[in-house]
Amino acid sequence: MIYDIKNETMKREDMENLQLEKFKKILHYVYKNVPYYKNKYDLAGFHPSMVKTLNDIKKVPFTEKSDLRDAYPYGLLAVPTSQLKRIHASSGTSGKPTVVCYTENDMEVWTECCARVCVAAGLTSDDIVQVSFGYGLFTGALGMHQGASRVGAAIIPASSGNTERQAMLLKDLKATALVSTPSYALHIAEIARKLGYDIKKDFNLKLGLFGSEASSEEMHIEIAKQLNLFTTDNYGLSEVIGPGVSGECRKKKGMHINEDHFYPELINSDTLEPVKSGEVGELVLTTLTKNAMPVIRYRTKDICKLDYSPCECGRTTVRMSKILGRSDDMLIIRGVNVFPSQIESVIMDIPEIGSQYEIIVTRENNMDRLEVRVEVADASLLTDYKKLMDLSNKVKHNLRVVLQIDAHVKLVEPLSLKRFEGKANRVTDLRKKS
Numbered sequence: 001m002i003y004d005i006k007n008e009t010m011k012r013e014d015m016e017n018l019q020l021e022k023f024k025k026i027l028h029y030v031y032k033n034v035p036y037y038k039n040k041y042d043l044a045g046f047h048p049s050m051v052k053t054l055n056d057i058k059k060v061p062f063t064e065k066s067d068l069r070d071a072y073p074y075g076l077l078a079v080p081t082s083q084l085k086r087i088h089a090s091s092g093t094s095g096k097p098t099v100v101c102y103t104e105n106d107m108e109v110w111t112e113c114c115a116r117v118c119v120a121a122g123l124t125s126d127d128i129v130q131v132s133f134g135y136g137l138f139t140g141a142l143g144m145h146q147g148a149s150r151v152g153a154a155i156i157p158a159s160s161g162n163t164e165r166q167a168m169l170l171k172d173l174k175a176t177a178l179v180s181t182p183s184y185a186l187h188i189a190e191i192a193r194k195l196g197y198d199i200k201k202d203f204n205l206k207l208g209l210f211g212s213e214a215s216s217e218e219m220h221i222e223i224a225k226q227l228n229l230f231t232t233d234n235y236g237l238s239e240v241i242g243p244g245v246s247g248e249c250r251k252k253k254g255m256h257i258n259e260d261h262f263y264p265e266l267i268n269s270d271t272l273e274p275v276k277s278g279e280v281g282e283l284v285l286t287t288l289t290k291n292a293m294p295v296i297r298y299r300t301k302d303i304c305k306l307d308y309s310p311c312e313c314g315r316t317t318v319r320m321s322k323i324l325g326r327s328d329d330m331l332i333i334r335g336v337n338v339f340p341s342q343i344e345s346v347i348m349d350i351p352e353i354g355s356q357y358e359i360i361v362t363r364e365n366n367m368d369r370l371e372v373r374v375e376v377a378d379a380s381l382l383t384d385y386k387k388l389m390d391l392s393n394k395v396k397h398n399l400r401v402v403l404q405i406d407a408h409v410k411l412v413e414p415l416s417l418k419r420f421e422g423k424a425n426r427v428t429d430l431r432k433k434s
Ligand SMILES: [Zn+2]
Pocket: 249, 250, 251, 256, 311, 312, 313, 314, 315
């Protein structure tokens, strides 16, 4: 099923014409209505009239998270606050959050985009959806809630936390679809088993719509196995709109970007130049249709690939790969670029260890030290020294193959590492920043 046939199956040429028109319009719009953009563009010697083709877009100055912080709370608003219908904020790791505002039009765009993502994943009006994202200022829960509701599904706004109750609700209310972070889905499965539920018999789940954190394909395979459902990945960020930017279809060959609303580019984070077709780069997004707080060439810091070939599902919209990492999250260890997602894919592939992990980076005698902590699947292994060493060496070996560097591996008891109810935070970098 395709939710919006016209916009999701457009010919490439028509899509590009549409994007160019919208891009020009939004540039003039922010130049006229947002003094912050006007000042920034004037200082950079840029004027919206300089964009005549899609190729000219690379002349437009980038917007960064720091711009959103500098303009806190309403400095990037293009409309009076009287026109706002909703205000969300992203969790700021330090200091003030970044605020995102929606007009009635923006709410409609957001809802439609989330509905497209839900339908691409296979959701229908017959489904019962448990939304186990935290409700509140965070865009994830209400965004997916609105999208699933638009499709006509029944919503259980469970929010996150109280995992034992989550498991009980899944069983009693017979939810057929789960919205959560991938790490929370695994945690729910673990608690459900601990409580004695038989997931295959007791749960009625068929579909998982997972987002809000980067996850490897191996992680999805693990969740599919543990919760006995079909998993899909979707992507969004509150600075841009929230969820609804892109989502996987049932072919699972990338997340279709709603590119009539969000114009994607990939750049090299160092040179800021566009990467060559098919290469990995940092995703840059422009909101083509938002009124309250458009963002122009926003640097997401998320690293992915783009595939413009038409998909077997019938959609022609560009597909982004899973997020390979954030340029912020990339660890440089002994001069080698390491993404936590690479470590995750190794861990998920070894059945003798669990699906939780922690990454700790320290510096000893001027040398970076990478430690990966993982739980053994079966506690009895911890008392069998030979088996333990064999397993530890296997993990080490597989990590070396993928990362090209040596890691220290620490195998720990089942259920001893930290669990996450929302976004997982598995990396601790204790090296002194100099
Ligand atoms: Zn597809």
